[in-house]
Each structure stands twice: as structure tokens, then as C-alpha cells.
Amino acid sequence: MTTPPSGNPPLNRRQFLRDGARVAALTGLGALFGLAAPRVARGQKYVWQIDPTRCVYCGQCATACVLKPSAVKCVQSYPICGYCDLCTGYFVPEPNALNTGAENQVCPTAAIERRFIEDPYYEYNINEDRCIGCAKCVEGCTRFGNGSFYLQVRHDRCVNCNECSIARVCAGDAFRRVPAEQPYYLKTTAHA
Amino acid sequence: MKHPKPPLLNRRAFLRTGGGLAVAGWALAENPAARAAAPGQKNPWAYDVSAYETTDPALLAYTELRRFKVPRAEARRLTRGPDGRLWLCAGHYLVTLDAEGRPGQEIALSAPARCAAVAPDGTLYVSLRTHVEVFDASGNRRAVWEAPQARAWLSGLLATADTVYAADSGNRVVWRCDRSGRVISRLGEKDPARGIPGLVLPSPHLVVVGHPDGRLRLNNAGRHLVETYTPEGERVSAWGKPGMGIAAFCGCCNPIALAVLPDGRVVTAEKGLPRVKVYHPDGRLDGVVAGVEHFPENARASRGDTAGNTLNVSLDVATDPDGRIYILDPVAAEVRVMWPKART
Numbered sequence: 001m002t003t004p005p006s007g008n009p010p011l012n013r014r015q016f017l018r019d020g021a022r023v024a025a026l027t028g029l030g031a032l033f034g035l036a037a038p039r040v041a042r043g044q045k046y047v048w049q050i051d052p053t054r055c056v057y058c059g060q061c062a063t064a065c066v067l068k069p070s071a072v073k074c075v076q077s078y079p080i081c082g083y084c085d086l087c088t089g090y091f092v093p094e095p096n097a098l099n100t101g102a103e104n105q106v107c108p109t110a111a112i113e114r115r116f117i118e119d120p121y122y123e124y125n126i127n128e129d130r131c132i133g134c135a136k137c138v139e140g141c142t143r144f145g146n147g148s149f150y151l152q153v154r155h156d157r158c159v160n161c162n163e164c165s166i167a168r169v170c171a172g173d174a175f176r177r178v179p180a181e182q183p184y185y186l187k188t189t190a191h192a
Numbered sequence: 193m194k195h196p197k198p199p200l201l202n203r204r205a206f207l208r209t210g211g212g213l214a215v216a217g218w219a220l221a222e223n224p225a226a227r228a229a230a231p232g233q234k235n236p237w238a239y240d241v242s243a244y245e246t247t248d249p250a251l252l253a254y255t256e257l258r259r260f261k262v263p264r265a266e267a268r269r270l271t272r273g274p275d276g277r278l279w280l281c282a283g284h285y286l287v288t289l290d291a292e293g294r295p296g297q298e299i300a301l302s303a304p305a306r307c308a309a310v311a312p313d314g315t316l317y318v319s320l321r322t323h324v325e326v327f328d329a330s331g332n333r334r335a336v337w338e339a340p341q342a343r344a345w346l347s348g349l350l351a352t353a354d355t356v357y358a359a360d361s362g363n364r365v366v367w368r369c370d371r372s373g374r375v376i377s378r379l380g381e382k383d384p385a386r387g388i389p390g391l392v393l394p395s396p397h398l399v400v401v402g403h404p405d406g407r408l409r410l411n412n413a414g415r416h417l418v419e420t421y422t423p424e425g426e427r428v429s430a431w432g433k434p435g436m437g438i439a440a441f442c443g444c445c446n447p448i449a450l451a452v453l454p455d456g457r458v459v460t461a462e463k464g465l466p467r468v469k470v471y472h473p474d475g476r477l478d479g480v481v482a483g484v485e486h487f488p489e490n491a492r493a494s495r496g497d498t499a500g501n502t503l504n505v506s507l508d509v510a511t512d513p514d515g516r517i518y519i520l521d522p523v524a525a526e527v528r529v530m531w532p533k534a535r536t
Contacts (some may be wrong), residue, residue, distance in 0.1 A: 061234060084392075088443050088444050108237065120392055120414070139496060141494075141497060143494050145443065145445070
């Protein structure tokens with residue numbers, strides 16, 4: 001008795017190897033596209049930034065950055081600022097007088113500029129060339145005032161190290177990788 | 193025969209040592225304690241107010257009778273009704289508490305309650321920041337009063353037999369209304385001709401309280417003043433001074449809450465340095481109810497030692513006809529009942 005011939009001839013070794021190589025090549029190509037596609041679609045680039053709600057004003061931003069002075073600067077949120085005469089981000093806890101005397105200023109580098117607006121309101125601006133990112137003003141403003149002063153990594157200075165040396169020692173674990181298209185946290189409200 | 197010299201480190205020992213070092217290095221890098229600042233390391237740029245965080249024991253005039261946890265999260269304000277119940281604004285709820293802190297009536301709201309006041313007939317007025325909702329004594333909503341002006345932030349209410357005062361931090365004014373919500377007059381607005389310097393409010397903490405002398409007390413926090421007004425809006429007097437010291441009001445804007453004792457003394461609460469004090473009607477410091485050291489969790493949050501929002505940590509105060517002072521600490525989520533030491 002003879003066996004009838006099958007519809008599919010048996011696969012020989014050469015065909016098996018050829019098909020196997022094709023499948024492997026296609027799989028590799030698919031994986032390559034799969035990995036590359038989202039990166040191309042989003043144009044992903046990330047930068048370091050400080051989440052102000054986690055900052056505990058530990059002072060490390062001033063000392064741990066590879067840049068001197070640090071790439072971290074105090075920024076001012078004008079919509080939040082109370083324009084106080086007695087600004088606790090500007091003045092030491094018990095100032096002799098509410099004027100621009102160096103002994104009255106909380107900033108160790110006199111990086112905050114105080115400008116009269118109208119009685120009893122003053123505007124406070126940060127001179128970033130002087131700011132060292134120590135957060136002393138941030139603590140005073142946040143503790144007693146509205147928290148309009150806060151720290152941010154300034155990307156015109158930051159060299160975007162793969163492993164940020166401040167993030168490694170940040171006591172509040174406040175450093176985040178954020179998309180380069182939205183590189184800053186913007187504080188817009190002081191009170192919930 | 194010369195024996196071969198054994199190697200200093202064979203392959204197995206080399207791998208074992210190297211592996212051990214790699215594991216130790218990885219553990220050190222991942223250890224949060226190693227990443228944070230070294231313990232005890234002093235921040236050279238700290239905003240140091242530690243000298244003001246302890247109170248002279250001679251000034252402490254009150255002792256704690258009891259304390260109880262609040263039954264709802266996000267407690268913000270406290271007031272006392274004519275029937276003796278405490279009304280707590282906590283998140284989207286108004287909750288009554290009895291003298292032992294047991295919750296009773298509860299009213300759900302459509303937005304967070306900012307403050308509340310109870311009229312002598314039991315009618316309840318609640319601010320939801322931009323408008324006031326009116327409830328009868330059974331908790332049924334009877335009316336909604338829209339704010340008279342845009343940008344309203346209604347942060348304080350006072351209800352008397354015929355008048356409701358609404359302190360509007362957003363517009364820096366106190367609205368005097370009749371019991372139907374119609375505005376009769378405005379208090380506290382800048383008016384040099386009448387000797388009114390105007391309210392300065394960097395943060396939304398304007399409150400208005402009644403006084404046994406028939407006048408009103410307002411906290412002009414940006415000027416560090418407690419101001420006295422007649423119900424018609426004439427500014428009679430003001431007292432207070434800025435400073436970190438115990439007799440002064442600290443920071444940029446304090447006091448943030450007021451209450452009045454039956455004998456006319458004024459209770460104040462501050463933020464930044466969380467403390468509660470009592471002043472004579474003329475502004476002399478009478479004593480301290482509770483100092484910074486009595487609010488350790490609140491003080492830590494104020495200092496920023498705990499990550500998170502440090503802006504909603506403000507204490508609130510209320511009083512009763514017997515002279516008890518009730519302090520709401522939103523960080524610890526508890527109410528403390530304080531009693532004068534002189535009467536124990």
C-alpha cells in the first residue's frame with residue numbers, strides 16, 4: 001500500500017534556514033521601528049527641573065551644581081506676589097528698617113531688587129547674574145508670605161548633565177526630568 | 193624541589209571581592225539617606241527664626257483642657273454657634289462638633305467652605321469663596337448670595353440679629369448686608385478724607401468679628417494691625433506692630449484670624465510662626481495661649497521640613513462665653529480647647 005502524496009512538500013534544510021533568516025530580519029526591523037517611532041513622534045528631549053512643591057530650601061542647589069554659580073536661580077511669580085512693604089523674602093527676620101540697607105537684606109548676594117510702586121506696595125525683581133540659588137529668600141517668602149519666590153533650573157545656563165549633581169543630594173527629592181518643550185514649573189496660584 | 197608561589201588573589205577571590213564592592217556601591221547610591229544632606233549638617237542659608245520658636249513660660253497664660261481630631265479632611269475654619277456647637281469648615285463639608293468633639297450635623301457643599309457664621313436665630317451663612325449660601329437651622333439651603341463685585345474672595349463672615357458682614361479679601365473690603373443679602377455699606381476701603389488707610393491683604397485672610405463694645409474688629413494683616421470700626425464704617429482705632437517678637441505680628445501679613453473673649457480681650461492667630469495670643473482691648477499683650485512649640489507639626493510644615501504646600505496651614509480660633517479658646521490646627525487636623533491658667 002502506498003501513501004498518497006501530501007499537498008505540502010516537506011521543508012528541506014535550506015528552505016528552513018532561509019525562512020528563519022527572513023523572519024529574524026523582519027522581527028529586528030520591527031523592533032527597531034517600534035523603539036524609534038515614539039522618540040521621533042515626540043521629539044523627546046528631557047531637561048532637569050525643580051518641582052517647587054517639593055523644595056525644602058536645603059541650600060544644596062547653591063553648592064552641589066557643577067557650575068559656579070549654580071544654574072539654579074530664584075524666580076519671581078508676579079501674579080502671586082503680595083508686593084509687601086515688609087517682604088520676608090527680602091528682609092531679614094528683624095530688620096533695623098524697611099530699606100535697602102545691606103544689613104536688612106536676607107539675600108547674601110543682594111540679588112533681589114526692591115522698587116517702590118505706590119504706598120504701601122513694592123515690587124521685587126531677581127537679578128539672576130547675582131543669584132546663587134541658595135533659597136534663603138524662598139524660605140522666607142514661602143513660610144511667611146505667598147511663596148511667589150521659588151527655585152528653577154535656568155536652561156540658558158544648565159548643561160543638562162545626565163546625572164544632575166544637585167538631584168543626587170536634593171533633600172526634598174524635588175528634581176525631575178521634564179520635556180524640553182515645557183522646561184519650567186510655573187507657579188500661578190498661591191492659595192487653593 | 194621548589195614549590196610554586198601561591199598567587200596573591202586567585203580568580204574566585206577576585207570575583208567575590210569585586211562583586212561585594214559592586215553591591216555595596218549600588219546600595220550606597222540607592223540609599224535615600226546617603227543621597228540627602230548629611231544629618232546634622234547645618235544649612236548656611238537657612239532663614240533662621242529659631243530664636244522666636246520658644247515662648248517665655250511666664251507668658252503662657254492658658255492650659256490645654258483637651259483636644260480632638262476633626263472628622264473631615266482639609267479643615268480650614270472654625271466658628272461657634274449660639275447653641276454652643278462648633279461649626280467646622282472642612283473641604284466640601286460643614287460639620288458640627290459638640291464640646292467633646294463628637295460630630296453631629298453635616299452639610300455637603302458644592303465647593304470648599306471658606307468660612308461660616310451662625311446668626312442668633314440659628315441661620316447659617318457659608319462662604320464658598322465667590323458667593324454665600326444661606327441655610328436654615330435644619331440645614332436646608334434657603335438662598336444664595338452672589339458677591340457684589342468681581343474678584344471676590346469671601347474669607348470672613350459675621351452674622352448678627354439684623355446684619356451680615358462679609359469680609360472680601362479679593363476686593364479688600366467688608367460688605368455690610370441686611371439679612372436678605374442687600375448691601376448697605378462698605379467698610380475698610382481706603383478713604384483718606386475719613387482717615388482710613390485701607391486694607392492691605394497679600395493673602396486671603398481678612399476676617400471680621402463682633403466685640404462687646406458694639407463695634408467690629410478687622411485684621412488689616414498687611415499693615416499688621418487690628419482695626420476697630422463702627423458698624424457704619426468709621427475707623428475708630430488700630431493697634432499692632434510688625435516683628436518676630438512675641439508682642440508683635442510676624443512676617444509679611446498677620447494676624448490671620450481673630451476672636452473676642454467675653455470681657456473684650458482679642459485673641460489672635462498667626463502663620464509663619466504658628467502662635468495664638470491674647471491682647472487687651474487697647475493692644476497690650478495679655479498673654480500667650482499657645483506658642484510655636486505647641487504646634488510641632490504645623491511648625492514643621494511652615495518651615496518646609498515636610499515637602500508640600502505650606503500655604504494652607506493657617507490656624508483659626510474661636511471662643512465661648514465661659515472664656516474657653518478653641519484652636520483649629522489644620523496640619524494636625526485637630527481642635528484644642530484652651531482654658532485660662534488663672535481659673536484652674
